[in-house]
Amino acid sequence: MFATATRNFVEEVDHGGLLIPVSSLNDTIAVLTVVVKRKRFWFWQKPKYIPTDFTLNDILTGDTPIKPGIIETDFIKYNGTYGDNIQGNVDASFVLSGVSVQGKDSSKLQSSFGSLKKEEVDVQKLLRDSKDRFLDMSHSLVQQTKEKHRQSFGIVKERIVTVQPCSVIEEVQQGGECGGRLSFCGPKNPKVSLKENGSLSKDSNVTMEIPIHSTIAYALIELEIKHDGRYELCLMSDTTGGFEVDGPSLKRLLGVSGASAEASENSCLREELERLSDHFQLLSALPVNTRSSLLQQMTKVMEDQGAISSLQSVLDQMCLGERPDLGNVATTESQKENIQAILDLLDQPGQRESAEAGQSTSVLTALHLIASAIDEMTNECLAILGMCCSLAMLQPLEILVQCMSGKGEMPLSSAGLAAMTEDMYKKTEHLFASSNVSLKRNGDTVKTEINHRPGTLPLVLCIAVRGLASLAHCV
Incomplete structure (x- = not known):
């Protein structure tokens, strides 16, 4: 529910941009938090982003922490309501069971994030402070990430934060006629009543209160990491990070590769x-x-x-x-x-x-x-x-x-x-x-x-x- 709300938010305010929706309120994401970017199996899949419990300073050598300049600005005031109504008949035939469903579903997701703030790193200062700094290549997080050839590091350069308590409310109503031996259930687990060759009805109303200072979306700068721990910030959006490897790197992921841009x-x-x-x-x-x-x-x-x-x-x-x-x-x-x-x-x-x-x-x-x-x-x-x-x-x-x-x-x-x-x-x-x-x-x-x-x-x-x-x- 929270993940759906943040995904909708990013689609609305930064479609095709750099913002990444936060998928869990349990994720603690601050400026300079280290995020693992995992490439997927198929080229058309979006990367998976895994926030860690570490910041850039935690994996640097030396005792002098990097203190980034942080610029705070008002972002937008956001309240969104998303809903759909689906009606239809489904007749499915399986070897082991058959089912017919006639139903009408409606759902509404209301995201009341209210006024939002943007915290952004002063990238030029971060670039100067990173000069001649090294990552601790013996750090467990670095070692475990490097072992996976499809993983790389990014650090949070920007985040969108709530400045007041807010809420996400989901309302679901489902009703229909079901026949056969195939059980029918919706995307949630509120009360369900169902009899074979009988009727089904379901209602739910769930409210999630989101505390102040919660991150709902963020953007990354990826790191290109050398063998000795030196790193460079990938400043261009089309430049991706990773660990330096011996010999030619594997460019092709499992399965398929992208077709040429010139083709229709x-x-x-x-x-x-x-x-x-x-x-x-x-x-x-x-x-x-x-x-x-x-x-x-x-x-x-x-x-x-x-x-x-x-x-x-x-x-x-x-x-x-x-x-x-x-x-x-x-x-x-x-x-x-x-x-x-x-x-x-x-x-x-x-x-x-x-x-x-x-x-x-x-x-x-x-x-x-x-x-x-x-x-x-x-x-x-x-x-x-x-x-x-x-x-x-x-x-x-x-x-x-x-x-x-x-x-x-x-x-x-x-x-x-x-x-x-x-x-x-x-x-x-x-x-x-x-x-x-x-x-x-x-x-x-x-x-x-x-x-x-x-x-x-x-x-x-x-x-x-x-x-x-x-x-x-x-x-």
């Missing part, structure tokens, strides 16, 4: 999806029971943005060869059970037997790809996509994302699109619009058009839809 957006999408086609084919080739169960569990996890992030983090660890501990996962117990069910499906005997051929690792990577794409989606996009996880919806969605990466238009009478109802088209149109893609009808022709906006939402949509559709094939 359609051809960029097509090239990236072609690079990833083996992942989608591998998911389609899984036994039907496995695919059905994976789709069912993914649909449940998608009901909660936090659960998707937790699943992505767990799969991150597994891709690095680590054994995740679900006890440390920050989500509800029911969602932990859903995540564990997905992990159990990845560890089925059939998967273990195919390890020699590398299939088990590939299936893990393929599922990590899908979860990572879904995790990059906006809340609005995720809410709509969650209502579309049925064969009836995923088939036309897959055809339309292929159209987006191809010629950009096709007849509505084409196989797979002809059965689309008006309600299905409206959902699809809304889903595409929330991913910076316009969907337009002209007679019997439907046209997709990628809007020229920063970010990778169109690619993320294509990956998520292709992946989920791969699990739904012939289910």
